[in-house]
Amino acid sequence: MLTLFHAPKSRSGTIVWVLEELGVPYETRIVDIRRGDGSGTRDPANPHPHGKVPCLQHDGQRIFEIAAITLYLTDLFPEAKLGPRVGDPKRGEYLSWLAYRPGVLEPAMMMRRLNVKHIPGTMGWAEAGEVEEALSSALAGRQYLLGDEFSAADISVGGTINFMMMFKLMPETPVFKDYTARITSRPAFRRMMEKESAR
Ligand SMILES: N[C@@H](CCC(=O)N[C@@H](CS)C(=O)NCC(=O)O)C(=O)O
Numbered sequence: 001m002l003t004l005f006h007a008p009k010s011r012s013g014t015i016v017w018v019l020e021e022l023g024v025p026y027e028t029r030i031v032d033i034r035r036g037d038g039s040g041t042r043d044p045a046n047p048h049p050h051g052k053v054p055c056l057q058h059d060g061q062r063i064f065e066i067a068a069i070t071l072y073l074t075d076l077f078p079e080a081k082l083g084p085r086v087g088d089p090k091r092g093e094y095l096s097w098l099a100y101r102p103g104v105l106e107p108a109m110m111m112r113r114l115n116v117k118h119i120p121g122t123m124g125w126a127e128a129g130e131v132e133e134a135l136s137s138a139l140a141g142r143q144y145l146l147g148d149e150f151s152a153a154d155i156s157v158g159g160t161i162n163f164m165m166m167f168k169l170m171p172e173t174p175v176f177k178d179y180t181a182r183i184t185s186r187p188a189f190r191r192m193m194e195k196e197s198a199r
Pocket of ligand 1: 009010011012033034035050051052053054064065066067102
């Protein structure tokens with residue numbers, strides 16, 4: 001059984017969306033987390049090494065970090081075609097975008113929000129404006145990050161763009177608006193949102 005340690009209205013919604021796209025059985029364990037407003041506490045029931053969400057348990061394994069969990073799941077259920085398999089010419093690009101969200105996109109936007117100066121050549125990610133340009137050019141003339149096929153990279157990166165635009169942390173450009181409208185019209189996204197609002 002797949003067990004997702006989850007906190008409503010948090011980054012672990014990404015994994016709920018992945019699981020809903022996969023259409024596989026899973027159980028959800030709601031845990032408390034420390035929130036940005038000072039509420040919440042670290043939950044001893046959560047096996048994540050920092051008490052964060054998401055965290056997944058499967059067959060005695062613990063998997064944490066969105067990029068790792070997403071890859072684990074899309075490899076586990078290749079028939080769902082949510083991520084290219086090893087040997088597929090799009091595999092490299094898929095892995096790159098999965099790593100891009102926590103490694104580049106999130107830190108760049110967070111730094112801008114906190115007004116921290118970007119120091120090129122020192123930080124392991126790019127400046128926020130440059131990240132927006134890279135994403136725009138990756139999406140220009142394409143339906144999805146990997147081309148015509150939707151993948152879990154769109155859940156992770158596209159879901160983050162959608163969230164950032166909602167909170168005015170990224171500009172609502174036509175490219176980003178069209179793209180996020182496309183991915184958020186998916187039934188699995190709506191199921192995730194319904195589950196989240198019921199919790
Ligand atoms: N890099 C992590 C980020 C996970 C994360 O920070 N989750 C937040 C929820 S949005 C959390 O659990 N925060 C609680 C805390 O920082 O203690 C991932 O990609 O999984």
